[in-house]
Amino acid sequence: GNETSAAAAAARQDQLTKPTGSLGQLEALAVWLARWQGQAVPRLDDVSVIVFAGNHGVTAQGVSPYPAAVTAQMVANYARGGAAINQLATLAQAKLTVVPLDLDRPTADFTGAPAMDVAQFLDAVNAGYDAVPARCALLALGEMGIGNTTAAAAIAAALLGGDAASWVGRGAGIGDDGLRLKQEVVDMALARHRAVLGDPLAVAMSLGGRELAAILGATVAARRHGIPVLLDGFVCTAAVLPLLKLNADALSHCQAAHVSAEAGHRALLAAMKLNPLLDLGMRLGEASGAAAAILLLRAAVACHAGMATFAEAGVAERSGP
């Protein structure tokens, strides 16, 4: 991050025609964008949304109310412009890219084997890394993959502790029996892979999925290129948890776009010291919460760049008690 740009942005905020701090997080977001864009007045000319999609062998355990075929069907829906993320990306004036990752080759059912071998894991990480443009003003990340809230819960439990019940939620809307089954599946997976639970990347490989690995790779690429990142919901947040475990500063170029309705997300964000921008009870994934949060960043930049200073406007500054 560029602290000179951040300090210049903060100084500008204090000169704008409003009480200091009165735009709340919109001020902090402008400063954060300035820090990562390396300019005192950040811009949002080219914003990218990338949705990674993967399939999961663990769906064989019955952890989702939807058939695994829906992953590819939704990718086709994105291509035709029919999904929520298409509408939200258009509204946010962001370019949407969807990256399907070997959808016809699901990961292994991680109750019995590592989800991916090393080569598969690195392929997915690299696909994520390579999907990030070398230059863009802001990157919003999201995912699609039937079964992937099970993988996300397993990663959270593996790296943060607590039993499966603390992290497993209803995902796309599983019922009570399904929820108990999903918890059992995660507990089985944790037992199966207990030898690697201390190794964040081995956890990502063994309990994750291709789209989670790609999000991890894309987050590293964005940091390398100095691109600020908006993380979507529970799955996206769990996908980058291994990075935070490896380096406490690894996510300072990231903002949590929202806290979702998925059961474990609020606790996951708190454990990762991420402060979500929105709390709208969303739980769709596909970068929908991140795209909604782009709108708030546009609001932050519009105020930061467009407002008059006290001097320019001839407005008196504070004088009283």
Next chain:
Amino acid sequence: GNETSAAAAAARQDQLTKPTGSLGQLEALAVWLARWQGQAVPRLDDVSVIVFAGNHGVTAQGVSPYPAAVTAQMVANYARGGAAINQLATLAQAKLTVVPLDLDRPTADFTGAPAMDVAQFLDAVNAGYDAVPARCALLALGEMGIGNTTAAAAIAAALLGGDAASWVGRGAGIGDDGLRLKQEVVDMALARHRAVLGDPLAVAMSLGGRELAAILGATVAARRHGIPVLLDGFVCTAAVLPLLKLNADALSHCQAAHVSAEAGHRALLAAMKLNPLLDLGMRLGEASGAAAAILLLRAAVACHAGMATFAEAGVAERSGP
């Protein structure tokens, strides 16, 4: 509200390519707009933001860190396009109207007399009523007035009980001594007007201000015309509290845009059973939070109107547990 339109909108939501309920409040907002616009697929073609401005005799007590002249200076800033609300209304594609209300004639200092007499109060209410266009898709309301968080706290305390300390906040940023003074001022005002505290409109007249009265009038006009309303922060919420006290259903065409950082706002919203859309620590007023929330309503409408249904997209519906 049109329950047929609302039911049709809810039925459409259940057919869109996403798990039922997974867009959270964005779904509820689409249904709410459908109810008040009277159409199953709401539109946001013409959105209006109205900012009412007034001056307050109680500023003589030293309740604000800014001189009262700032009210008119900020109105001039709005006219030149230099304020936060200018940037936010432009971003939200909303028409901004600013209505200054007798700025050279402040209300009376309500520690000693009613803020307004009946004629002044009704003039302000009518100015608000008349400012609302007969047709618009959505109306965002806000205010500017040095000293008006003192009036808002007085109204909240008068109509909801609790002492001044429960409702008085730092407004534009008053210090600790100023905060204690402001609490004393509100307690003085409550004692001075204790005879009318059971009468919501008398409270609005005696402890309020012209811009608060105008917001009350505009909210009534919007209900009359069937226009959904976004309420801004603490002052705007307190301004419509008298309507809720008169009729428990009076604000069902209104959404609280955000919960502000002003101390009493969260408790005020809770007491009024209003669920804020945003929680960004904003405390600027001038409809800034309401304008930011327009962006969320645009997101809700974009998804509702633009998404494909399961049948259209050939995506499988839920089948599993």
